[in-house]
Amino acid sequence: MQKMVNVYFYGKKYSVPADLTIMTAMEYAGYTLKRGCGCRHGFCGACATIYRIKGKNELKTCLACQTQVEEGMYVASIPFFPTDKRTYDINEIKPTEQIMMELYPEIYSCIGCNACTKACTQGLNVMQYIAYAQRGEFEKCAEESFDCVGCGCCSTRCPAGISHPMVGVLARRLTGKYIAKETEHLKKRVEEIKHGDYDQLVEQIMQKPIAEMQELYNTRDIEE
Amino acid sequence: MYTENMQASVKKVEATRAERLGMEPRRMTAEEKDTLLQKFHPDYRKEGFAEIKIGPNKGEKAPAELSHLLHSNSRLLGVDLDLNKIDYDTDVLIIGGGGAGASAAIEANEAGADVMIVTKLRIGDANTMMAEGGIQAADKENDSPMQHYLDAFGGGHFAARPELLKRLVMEAPDAIKWLNELGVMFDKKEDGEMVTTHGGGTSRKRMHACKDYSGAEIMRTLRDEVINRKIPVVEFTSAVELIKDDKGQAAGAILLNMETGDYMVARAKTVIIATGGAGRLHYQHFPTSNHYGATADGLVLGYRAGAPLLYQDTIQYHPTGVAYPSQIFGALVTEKVRSLGAMLVNVDGVAFMHPLETRDVSAASIIRECSERGKGVTTPLGSGIWLDTPMIEQLHGEGTIEARIPAMLRMYLNYDIDMRKEPILIYPTLHYQNGGLEISGDGFTKAIDNLLVAGEAVGGIHGRNRLMGNSLLDIIVFGRNAGKAAAKKAKETELGSMTLEHVVKYAQELKAAAIESEDVSPMLLPNYARHER
Numbered sequence A: 001m002q003k004m005v006n007v008y009f010y011g012k013k014y015s016v017p018a019d020l021t022i023m024t025a026m027e028y029a030g031y032t033l034k035r036g037c038g039c040r041h042g043f044c045g046a047c048a049t050i051y052r053i054k055g056k057n058e059l060k061t062c063l064a065c066q067t068q069v070e071e072g073m074y075v076a077s078i079p080f081f082p083t084d085k086r087t088y089d090i091n092e093i094k095p096t097e098q099i100m101m102e103l104y105p106e107i108y109s110c111i112g113c114n115a116c117t118k119a120c121t122q123g124l125n126v127m128q129y130i131a132y133a134q135r136g137e138f139e140k141c142a143e144e145s146f147d148c149v150g151c152g153c154c155s156t157r158c159p160a161g162i163s164h165p166m167v168g169v170l171a172r173r174l175t176g177k178y179i180a181k182e183t184e185h186l187k188k189r190v191e192e193i194k195h196g197d198y199d200q201l202v203e204q205i206m207q208k209p210i211a212e213m214q215e216l217y218n219t220r221d222i223e224e
Numbered sequence B: 001m002y003t004e005n006m007q008a009s010v011k012k013v014e015a016t017r018a019e020r021l022g023m024e025p026r027r028m029t030a031e032e033k034d035t036l037l038q039k040f041h042p043d044y045r046k047e048g049f050a051e052i053k054i055g056p057n058k059g060e061k062a063p064a065e066l067s068h069l070l071h072s073n074s075r076l077l078g079v080d081l082d083l084n085k086i087d088y089d090t091d092v093l094i095i096g097g098g099g100a101g102a103s104a105a106i107e108a109n110e111a112g113a114d115v116m117i118v119t120k121l122r123i124g125d126a127n128t129m130m131a132e133g134g135i136q137a138a139d140k141e142n143d144s145p146m147q148h149y150l151d152a153f154g155g156g157h158f159a160a161r162p163e164l165l166k167r168l169v170m171e172a173p174d175a176i177k178w179l180n181e182l183g184v185m186f187d188k189k190e191d192g193e194m195v196t197t198h199g200g201g202t203s204r205k206r207m208h209a210c211k212d213y214s215g216a217e218i219m220r221t222l223r224d225e226v227i228n229r230k231i232p233v234v235e236f237t238s239a240v241e242l243i244k245d246d247k248g249q250a251a252g253a254i255l256l257n258m259e260t261g262d263y264m265v266a267r268a269k270t271v272i273i274a275t276g277g278a279g280r281l282h283y284q285h286f287p288t289s290n291h292y293g294a295t296a297d298g299l300v301l302g303y304r305a306g307a308p309l310l311y312q313d314t315i316q317y318h319p320t321g322v323a324y325p326s327q328i329f330g331a332l333v334t335e336k337v338r339s340l341g342a343m344l345v346n347v348d349g350v351a352f353m354h355p356l357e358t359r360d361v362s363a364a365s366i367i368r369e370c371s372e373r374g375k376g377v378t379t380p381l382g383s384g385i386w387l388d389t390p391m392i393e394q395l396h397g398e399g400t401i402e403a404r405i406p407a408m409l410r411m412y413l414n415y416d417i418d419m420r421k422e423p424i425l426i427y428p429t430l431h432y433q434n435g436g437l438e439i440s441g442d443g444f445t446k447a448i449d450n451l452l453v454a455g456e457a458v459g460g461i462h463g464r465n466r467l468m469g470n471s472l473l474d475i476i477v478f479g480r481n482a483g484k485a486a487a488k489k490a491k492e493t494e495l496g497s498m499t500l501e502h503v504v505k506y507a508q509e510l511k512a513a514a515i516e517s518e519d520v521s522p523m524l525l526p527n528y529a530r531h532e533r
């Protein structure tokens, strides 16, 4: 016999196999998911969920697709949360402290409660990456927030109304575009191609008969 | 936590590790690969396929589940729809908010066109978001577009369309540059040099990555840019049928609000299908690495409107899907784990193949090991093969796994498996649709001259197998290109009066071929809800 546990979806009780995730348990219970389900493998943040284990005080946040059900779990999904993304022109802005102040001034109202970090489904130090953003240390903010899936669980818990994942995206774009060194070999190759250096060579390889291509392929040298 | 039989086998893996660290398993010869594929690759299992009975590819085979959808009915038959009541009117309509759709939208917007995206779930709830390993481009000194061409052409069994493959490799460096300039954080060294690795089937290290969140980093940047540009994105809205006009052009799509069930009419001068893959059709009952909305909708819509398919009978099974624990069965274990040096090892601790053969060869070899040779490790849902991850830390130093493949580490740690210390169990998973709608070099379908396709919904770029890192590349190269081409074409397009005549005609053809189906298509979402008493 399969081991079963009792879980409560939006307060209603269902008995489900103990080895399911919250997401597959909802489907087992008969739900056809439309919202709150995207990649199903922990990458898109669509399945933000809040739960409490019966009899315990603590509220927990998680990704429904990555979390196994437990006995007495009271589950509510958060398929949408009104995080606030500010718009900007990436070519106009500069990686200075000023830009955070302009676009996300509320980060300076952080009271240091650490609720965001506790809520993070990816185990990131969210409060820390917000602190880096405040100080204009974008590269550090980018690193610390890199694994963010944008589920918004942190934002649901923040008394200062901060949209953490949006701050992270901005810091990463600034880092990727302006702070990390430009790639010389990439620039060079793009120019060579634009200049037509490979046009003839590529045409030649395209024209080769299959037998010759097979020979070339099977005997090509492979970089160590 | 591993079961007892698994733990016993782990001991054997550990016992042979030191010896294996110093050796490189032999690569298979071309003949060995051929025999292996024919005997063990799912594409060669006749029962998995069915003939397409009507339409441009009549008489050819397709996976049985896809054939069934092509033979099923339009939702709109018998629905009273007023095509003159237009809900959205635009130059360029993009169906699908993944990487291809978002790239197309940005370029069409850049070209000055009115453009909108409709997408089934949210923008970015897509296969693009899940790509871990990386993106190819020949941008280093020892590499060239020709070398990239050769690898991709050979890896795809010499079946890629040369004009498409040429575009892929020649525009690759510019695609990376474009992404980098949008702010994508590629793994770089201090001096700006890209950190690049091998992928299965590459002859040069040209895999660029953003840790193991490569697709996520690309997708969230593209999404951010789409929003910055104020491009309208209509979420939870699926295209269920293309609209044509009386001149045979594409003229928009009928949309379905996934939440209310209401239909809407979108009129457009050019339409781009960017609906991605088909993993959720679970061909031959395989689990899948794909997102929830990967149900081949674009192929069905396009086919019904008269656009032919190409290589619809070839599917990529990724050799390393999760075999255990069951909760994440089928999820992807990125190929980068093997690029970094982890070997494939059987129940006895023997490295039975080179870890970097192409995907189809690797998948077939793992299936053989678990079936004919009986050297798999038994799991609750079947069997699997070890991927010896602790080797990575021994080869490249402690901390490599956390730095380079954090998503993998996190996924397994959720289930108390520490891949730094213990190997992990894998089995092939349904991963990628090699085939799709046929396009010309500039992205247009051959049958309808203002209908474009980009991304995984295209067939022919890769041939009959795709190398890791060439798909993220194709969605950027062909997505951007489709956006530009669609914007330009929209300026010259004069629409006639709109019609769904083709849908009615298709239904008549089905009837004439005596095909009856209870089901409607496109499928939109897989049916996972259990309704048993």
Ligand SMILES: Cc1cc2nc3c(=O)[nH]c(=O)nc-3n(C[C@H](O)[C@H](O)[C@H](O)COP(=O)(O)OP(=O)(O)OC[C@H]3O[C@@H](n4cnc5c(N)ncnc54)[C@H](O)[C@@H]3O)c2cc1C
Binding pocket: B095, B096, B097, B098, B099, B100, B101, B118, B119, B120, B121, B122, B123, B124, B125, B126, B127, B128, B129, B130, B131, B132, B133, B134, B135, B136, B214, B215, B237, B238, B239, B240, B274, B275, B276, B277, B289, B290, B291, B293, B294, B295, B297, B298, B332, B431, B432, B454, B455, B456, B457, B468, B469, B470, B471, B472, B473, B475, B522, B524
């Ligand atoms: C787990 C995983 C890992 C991968 N790793 C790599 C890698 O390392 N390197 C690499 O090169 N490739 C990789 N790939 C492949 C690559 O990510 C995909 O092939 C590619 O991203 C597909 O992009 P796309 O834009 O065509 O489709 P998607 O990104 O899937 O986007 C399609 C969008 O269209 C929407 N849609 C579908 N039907 C409809 C409809 N009827 N109406 C409206 N919208 C619709 C979908 O919901 C989705 O949002 C990976 C794929 C997966 C699944």
Ligand code: SF4
Binding pocket: A045, A119, A120, A121, A122, A123, A124, A126, A147, A148, A149, A150, A151, A152, A153, A154, A155, A164, A165
């Ligand atoms: S930082 Fe916030 S949005 Fe990002 S993963 Fe953590 S909880 Fe989710």
Ligand code: SF4
Binding pocket: A109, A110, A111, A112, A113, A114, A115, A116, A117, A126, A127, A130, A157, A158, A159, A160, A161, A162
């Ligand atoms: S939850 Fe908000 S206020 Fe509290 S530490 Fe995090 S960012 Fe600061």
Ligand code: FES
Binding pocket: A036, A037, A038, A039, A040, A041, A042, A043, A044, A045, A046, A047, A063, A064, A065, A066, A149
């Ligand atoms: S569904 Fe994407 S993270 Fe859970």
